[in-house]
Amino acid sequence: MENLIALLVAAPLLGAAVLLCGGRRLDRIGHWLGTVLAAGSFLIGAVLFVDMIGKGADDRALHQKLFSWVPVESFQADIAFQLDQLSMTFVLLITGVGTLIHVYSIGYMEHDERRRRFFGYLNLFLAAMLLLVLADNYLLLYFGWEGVGLASYLLIGFWQHKPSAATAAKKAFLVNRVGDIGLSIAIMLMFTTFGTFAFGPVLEATGDTGEGKLTAIGLMLLLAACGKSAQVPLQSWLGDAMEGPTPVSALIHAATMVTAGVYLIVRSGAIFDAAPTAQLVVTVVGAVTLLFGAIVGCAKDDIKKALAGSTMSQIGYMILAAGLGPIGYAFAIMHLVTHGFFKAGLFLGAGSVMHGMNDEVDMRKYGGLRKYMPVTFITFGLGYLALIGFPGLSGFFSKDKIIEAAFAAGGTQGWILGAATLLGAGLTAFYMTRVMLMTFFGEKRWQPDADGNEPHPHESPSSMTIPMIVLAFGSVFAGGFFGIGDRFVNWLEPVTKFEHPHPPISIPVITGATIAVLLLGVAAAYLQYGRKPIPVVAPRGSLLTRAARRDLLQDDFNHVVLVRGGEHLTRSLVYLDHKGVDGVVNGTAAAVGGLSGRLRKLQNGYARSYAVSMFGGTAILIAATLLMRAV
């Protein structure tokens, strides 16, 4: 059975190779090929899953070693896979949602002449992401990590003819690079500390290692997670990444790739458990990001950017939970999975809206779309309810658990984290209700564009609606299925360990408070956006609104601190290089050349001069020899 694991990766990899190298001949069947291979990977995953649940909880993990990748003395890197419950969860999420989004893209990208290439990139992404979650050592994980980064770059910049898309791709790549350096340093530290970077030995050895080193490794892993999962301070790329085609936003920048940071932290749980300082930083990053993303989400008029803020915020929840240790790991992953369903569904809904609205993304130019796109409205609405944590739907089960765990962190820290998560829940309700109201309710606000084309909103084709319906089912039922009876927690427990959280206030009180905050957020949004007409041109807004529209000045901050500082640094380095280094180099060259020209004159062609030189040389030789003896 373990021999199937490599096939999980191989199927989409084959697809990527064929589609990207196959040329135009494959234009007509390329998208089907890509979809079939993604589905094939999902089926293999399903077979492995069925096999896995047939076994006892403790011997479910499978290993497959393909070959030795870099065998150099004690540096042993293998291409080897590990499929345990955690990896299995990701495999099903990645291949399942991935397949749905492949299907959706068939319709969404129908008029794009580079559709074959798009599917090639999607398959490449699937292969890299599966490699990331299946690797049995950090180096191979790093390979997959870079692979998803590459795929993300290629897909954000897929419409590279738009300068904004090209810039966004570059930005995502650069910001991710900062995080990737963190991961590579973490792996180096692991190798010097433990002599290996395979999961098993590293995670078992944490007990015997100094806390300082573990903290360093943990912080570096967190840096990596911040880059990939768009957490503060490396959050700035995610909003711009919405320049990519909407299926990409759904798959990569909502459901799967951006959650890789959560996977990394949960997978490395043993390291963080032994490094409380690193854990604390993780929770702080999570708390800050969840509020940051939520505030940004409240102010955006671009539907995809509002959803991107929400994604950032929800991943903040997951990171926070992962930072809580064994009381939070399972909930982080559970929220990750449910979020994968409803956020992917919301993005696909947004894509469907854009599809019907001539690719308009400004929600101020929507309004009243529920009549034109009923399926999109219902599926988006269910996703919305799931996300805000409406009781009974997916988000309710998973987010509520994180809020409880946050309170259970203990002491002041617990209260602060709990309060942040509660506040975040309220903000989530606010901004999502805002999106819902501005898009589907109220009066129609769209107008003919500059060319006089008036959008004719219409429901999308079934290839797009079916994935949305499937995801809506997940949004509604997944949480209950996982949450009731701790089914999901028990499933993951052998890998991530689990301790029941014991919050200082009783759980019903927390649940009640969550629901209250939720209703408050919905009500505030309704008062603001449901009762009065929405201006087509955004009002100036308060200082906070204006800051939030500018992503809380993240780019201004980066520009002032990093870009300008970097420019000054490079300018002074260039100056140093020109005047200093080049000066020395050119000066040396000139000096040698001048010396050469002068020495050359000694060679005057007269045998007598040569003889004198020989004579003098001999005299020096003799003198030096005698001198050496004398000394």
Add this chain to the structure above:
Amino acid sequence: MSTVSVHSLWTTLAADTPPGGGLKFQAPTIEYAQLSPILIIVGAAVLAVLVEAFVPRKGRYYAQLFLSVVAIAAAFAAIVGLAASGFGTTKAHIAAMGAIAVDGPALFLQGTILLASLVAVFTFAERKLDPEAHGNRVDSFAADAAAVPGSDAEKAAVKAGFTTTEVFPLALFAIAGLLAFPAANDLLTLFIALEVFSLPLYLLCAVARRKRLMSQEAAVKYFLLGAFSSAFLLFGIALIYGYAGSVSYAKIADVVDGTTQQISPALAGTMGNDALLLIGMALILMGLLFKVGAVPFHMWTPDVYQGAPTPVTGFMAAATKVAAFGALLRLLYVVLPGLTWDWRPVMWGVAIVTMLGGAIVAITQTDIKRLLAYSSIAHGGFILAGVIAATPDGISSVLFYLLAYSFVTIGAFAVVTLVRDAGGEATHLSKWAGLGRRSPLVAAVFAVFLLAFAGIPLTSGFAGKFAVFKAAAEGGAGVLVVVGVLSSAVAAFFYIRVIVLMFFSEPKADGPTVAVPSVLTTTAIGVGVAVTLVLGVAPQYFLDLANQAGIFVR
């Protein structure tokens, strides 16, 4: 004779004289088989003189070429035979009454000299490069070397289609001397071998077909300066004899070590006088350093390399260097190991100025032959670094370097003979611009040689340079390695500059043409490239060979 008053150069004999007894001569024993490589070449050289005398002019060229090639091949076969029967290692031996050593380094160097000579003889015999003169194919050598340049006699000789086939016997005599030089095991043999190879080389330098005045000037300079240095060498030998009472390497070494004293009562006044030893040593070293072209005894090199016929330059640059470094190694490792602390600092200085001087002055050269001459000076410095290591690794690295270097050098000079314009070889660098566009193959081959000179990996130059620098560093000469690497960097500049010139400059309208050589030069160049690449890609076999051959017999 009650007291020994006979003072002859054959002091060894005198020392054996029983006290009170008469002079008793022993018949010298000569191991002909062990000396066969040298004897074959000498015999062939004598035969070649007879060929000059008795074979009709038309047939001489072929007879001489055949004789030279067969003799060199036979001598090489003899070397291989000696090595195979263990003379390189276990049966290493001093033949001919202590005059000639037959050991690993000697056989390795002699083999290298013979291979290089064979290739060089091919380039000597090349007759397709120059346009035919009056219907006769001509080589690189003057029609009548004795005729005054520009005279009627010269014109007549050219018209008659004469060629100087004497170059073949001259080369054979030179090869014989070169073979004896690194094997010489006493100072007199050393000196005689030196003269035996030097005199024919002086003559060979003078017989260029084109630019005859320059060629003759080069020969005269070489002769004058060579004689000058020989005088120093001879004086040094006399002083050492005064110190040790013997010219035999083994006996001098014994005196230096203090194991033997008072060989000859006649020399009681001078023996053991360290001033004699040190000055003598310096003078002998100077004689050898002159031959390897070390700074400041290098000044003949550019002028002679430039003026000599290019095939001769290649031969001289390769084979002389091999032989002279061989002799230097033997002298330092067999005779003077007890003086390591005296000669090492001095040789350090020589190596440093040689590396730097060669590399730096080469930068401003505009003539390809002069450029290669300075390059050979710099390489002499690199080899000196290995010599100074004073370790077994030092010996084997030098042996390997010499093998690698000689083929690159002959190949490079062979390429120089191909690039020609109306005045013969176009040696000015400006004429080489854009050669890569016109003759990509020739330019590429030359680029390979230049990269090998520069010591770029995957060429023999890198393997050799790495070996000598490694030996020098392990022998405690880290400073030399630093200077060596710096000079290599300087040297890389002018090698790469030629490559840039050939491949990235526009060809000139009146640029040179590349002559299509016969199979002879093609073979020479082909062998050069092949050896360069084989030694660069898979040097280990040859390094092992040099390692096995790295022990001097005493």
